Amino acid sequence: MNENKNIEPEKAPAPLERVGERLRLVILGAGESGVGAAYLAQQQGFDVFVSDMGAIAPKYKEQLQQWNISFEEQQHTEELILNASEVVKSPGIPEKAPLVKKLREAGIPVISEIEFAGRYTNAKMICITGSNGKTTTTSLTYHILKKAGLNVGLAGNIGKSFAYQVATERFDYYVLEISSFMLDDMYQFKADIAVLLNITPDHLDRYEYKMENYVASKFRIAQNQTAADYLIYCADDPETVKGMESRTFGAQLLPFSITTKVQPGAYLENDTIIITTNQQQELFNMSINDLALQGKHNIYNSMASGIVSKVLELRNQTIRESMGDFRNIEHRLEHVAKIQGINFINDSKATNVNSTWYALESMPKGVILILGGVDKGNDYSMLNDLVKQKVKAIVCLGKDNTRIHEAFAGMVSEIIDTKSAPEAVYVSYHLANKGDTVLLSPACASFDLFKNYEDRGDQFKKAVMEL
Incomplete structure (x- = not known):
């Protein structure tokens, strides 16, 4: 991959190697991702400590007690945290939090649950980000892969913790919904198939109110990718297109558009979605009237999921059936x-x-x-x-x-x-x-x-x- 500071992370902490005594892993935040990371860390032989500034939900507290994992709630005891070999941080904790600043100053690596768990699985990673449509596209992609008979897990911003699944399951594929907050703390992790749906202003308070910072965060979905990998993106999204002009990519690029014929990729012709990939495959086509998800934004979401499915060489009939019988997630249209x-x-x-x-x-x-x-x-x-x-x-x-x-x-x-x-x-x-x-x-x-x-x-x- 061409060197490009916009795609490659500036600092990339390497996975820790044990030498002698057990390494201390501190987890900030005891929600779904934090508690899952704690379980995986314990399984991997770390000395684990969980700290949450708020009250820990009863179900998570019970799990930590059941697993004999040390934790504290409604406080961060600095002497128990600043002695960490590495810290897994909840995506909800901002970079400007005083404790995070102290960890950075002390040179202690701060990473996301996705980064941590990714070290302990060889599964193929399908990672989906974007300002809108992430959950729908992740759920649809998972539905198609599951229906095709693949051994697949669903995680990230959705479902059970990725780390907990890595600790307890043996999936061949994961479909991960990835937020910009997660991407900010991902370094070595690599998406085999990355999907960037769109970039519109959101959460700018976390990015110094600078759109370019938020855009750079979203493009981290493509970091570490090689020629064997794929980046699927919306060619109709202005911020995405603008962001790509100043960056280089190691992955194969597969755009989708409803206004322009793009090949390889996905495009719309006479109300029919047509998908081609770099592989010598039969093209995929499906009328937008047969999609379970209606509306222009859902044509984009369906195109993205369809390209993923074709890259994985799934049968056209399976893709059509899955796109036709999918039920959307709760609280989203x-x-x-x-x-x-x-x-x-x-x-x-x-x-x-x-x-x-x-x-x-x-x-x-x-x-x-x-x-x-x-x-x-x-x-x-x-x-x-x-x-x-x-x-x-x-x-x-x-x-x-x-x-x-x-x-x-x-x-x-x-x-x-x-x-x-x-x-x-x-x-x-x-x-x-x-x-x-x-x-x-x-x-x-x-x-x-x-x-x-x-x-x-x-x-x-x-x-x-x-x-």
């Missing part, structure tokens, strides 16, 4: 019910404006849009055209809805404030007519009124079923 001819859609996982744009783009006209929550400095202007075309009314679900009112005043007939999921559902139901869609796609985090986006989605669904 999830159809809840049809009541009095009104469709209710739960898209609670849409915690940024881009995700809400994708949701609206896939809807017919006549939408009652439920928006709001913790606003991360959102720029709602990108929704203007779709709101004017498709939205009849906006129902706000949050403690402070001022910015939503300011953003959409005059574009819709009504903007109504609500303070609970049952109230939002009740108001939306009475605003809607037969044939309309009530869409919960908040564009905001959920922490003002709910525990998390799952809780928000669950309360929405419960309220719908009680109408």
